[in-house]
Amino acid sequence: MFRNFKMVSRVVFGRGSFNQLNDILAEKRKHTDSFMVFLVDDVFENTGLKNRIPLNDPDMLIWVNVDHEPSTAYVDELTRKAGAFSGQLPEGVIGIGGGSTMDLAKAVSLMLTNPGSAADYQGWDLIKNPAVWHVGIPTLSGTGVEVSRTTVLIGPEKKLGINSDHTVFDQIVLDPELISNAPADQRFYTGMDCYIHCVESLKGTYINVFSQSYGEKAFDLCKEVFLEDNPENDDKLMMASYFGGMSIAYSQVGVCHALSYGLSFGLGIHHGIGNCIVFDHLEEFYPQGVREFREMMKKHDIQLPRDFGNIEDEKLEKMINVALILEPLWENALGTDWKSMMTRDKIKALYISILGL
Known part of the structure; x- marks a missing residue:
C-alpha cells in the first residue's frame, strides 16, 4: 500500500504575512461569542509581537513555557485550561513559537x-476524533513541525509523537521576519534539525523520488544558509524547514533521531541540541554529513555541550529503551535486518561514546 498522507491545506508565505492572521481567523469566527485559543511562547510576553497578535474580546491567550521539552502532562494541563475557559470548544488553536510551542x-x-x-495517544494512528482547527506560526525554522503529522512529547515512559493525520495543521503562516531575531545558537540548533x-x-x-525531491532541495538550502552569507537566509531557512518536513512525510529519519529521543528523555536535553550532540558522533553512519556539520559548527562558532556528569545505569537503560521503541527509524537507517546490527549493546556503546562516559 502506498501512503495516502495528509498535507497542510492552507499555506501563506512571505515577509509581513503575519499581518494577515486576523483576516485568516475571521473566516473561522462563526458568531460573536466564538473564541480562539492562542498558545504563544512566553519569550515574547514582553516584546512587540504581543501587540501584534489579533486577539478578540472572547479569545484566550496562554503564554507557554518551553524551557523543557513539551510533555504529555503539560499538554493535559493546557487542555484543561482551554477546556474550562468556555462552555464550548474554541473555533481554533493557534501556536506561535518554535517547534515545541x-x-x-x-x-x-x-x-x-x-x-x-x-x-494515551503516543504512537501511530491512535487518535479517533478530528482535532479542533489549528494554525502553526513558526518563530524558529528547522524542525518541520509546521508540516508534519506528529507532535513529539515526553511521556511517563517514553518520548514519542502523537502520529496522526488529525495532527497536521490546517493552516500555517510562514513569515521570515518572525525568525530574523532568533538567538544565533538556537537558530543553529533548530536549523540543524532540518x-x-x-x-x-x-x-x-x-x-523514494517524492521524498528525495523535497529532501534534496531542503539539503541544498541548509548548506546555503549555514555555509554561505546571503540576505535571504531567513527566507531560505524557512523553506528548508518546510521542504524537509515534507520529505519526512513519505520517508523517515534515522540513527541520530532515534538516539536523540533517548537523550532527551533521559537528560531533558532539547531536541535540536540533542540531535547535534548525537550527530557529531555518527561518522560510522553518515560520514559526509558529519564532516559538513562540523564545517557549519566552525563557521558559526558553535560549541556543543560536552560535560554530562555521571549517569546512572538505570537512566542509561531507559534511554536505550526509548531509542529501541522507534523501529521505523532504525529500519529506515539500516534496513529490515536492523535488529541484528543495532543491539542493546551497540546502542549502549554509542551512548557511552556520545556522553563521554
Missing part, C-alpha cells in the same frame, strides 16, 4: 476532542 498547539487541539491523557532530517532521509532505505 507548535507541538503543544497540535496536541491541545487533539486533546480537546479526544478523551483521556495525551500519553539538515540532519535531510541526511537521514536521503541516506535511508525508505527513500
Whole structure:
C-alpha cells in the first residue's frame, strides 16, 4: 500500500504575512461569542509581537513555557485550561513559537476532542476524533513541525509523537521576519534539525523520488544558509524547514533521531541540541554529513555541550529503551535486518561514546 498522507491545506508565505492572521481567523469566527485559543511562547510576553497578535474580546491567550521539552502532562494541563475557559470548544488553536510551542498547539487541539491523557495517544494512528482547527506560526525554522503529522512529547515512559493525520495543521503562516531575531545558537540548533532530517532521509532505505525531491532541495538550502552569507537566509531557512518536513512525510529519519529521543528523555536535553550532540558522533553512519556539520559548527562558532556528569545505569537503560521503541527509524537507517546490527549493546556503546562516559 502506498501512503495516502495528509498535507497542510492552507499555506501563506512571505515577509509581513503575519499581518494577515486576523483576516485568516475571521473566516473561522462563526458568531460573536466564538473564541480562539492562542498558545504563544512566553519569550515574547514582553516584546512587540504581543501587540501584534489579533486577539478578540472572547479569545484566550496562554503564554507557554518551553524551557523543557513539551510533555504529555503539560499538554493535559493546557487542555484543561482551554477546556474550562468556555462552555464550548474554541473555533481554533493557534501556536506561535518554535517547534515545541507548535507541538503543544497540535496536541491541545487533539486533546480537546479526544478523551483521556495525551500519553494515551503516543504512537501511530491512535487518535479517533478530528482535532479542533489549528494554525502553526513558526518563530524558529528547522524542525518541520509546521508540516508534519506528529507532535513529539515526553511521556511517563517514553518520548514519542502523537502520529496522526488529525495532527497536521490546517493552516500555517510562514513569515521570515518572525525568525530574523532568533538567538544565533538556537537558530543553529533548530536549523540543524532540518539538515540532519535531510541526511537521514536521503541516506535511508525508505527513500523514494517524492521524498528525495523535497529532501534534496531542503539539503541544498541548509548548506546555503549555514555555509554561505546571503540576505535571504531567513527566507531560505524557512523553506528548508518546510521542504524537509515534507520529505519526512513519505520517508523517515534515522540513527541520530532515534538516539536523540533517548537523550532527551533521559537528560531533558532539547531536541535540536540533542540531535547535534548525537550527530557529531555518527561518522560510522553518515560520514559526509558529519564532516559538513562540523564545517557549519566552525563557521558559526558553535560549541556543543560536552560535560554530562555521571549517569546512572538505570537512566542509561531507559534511554536505550526509548531509542529501541522507534523501529521505523532504525529500519529506515539500516534496513529490515536492523535488529541484528543495532543491539542493546551497540546502542549502549554509542551512548557511552556520545556522553563521554
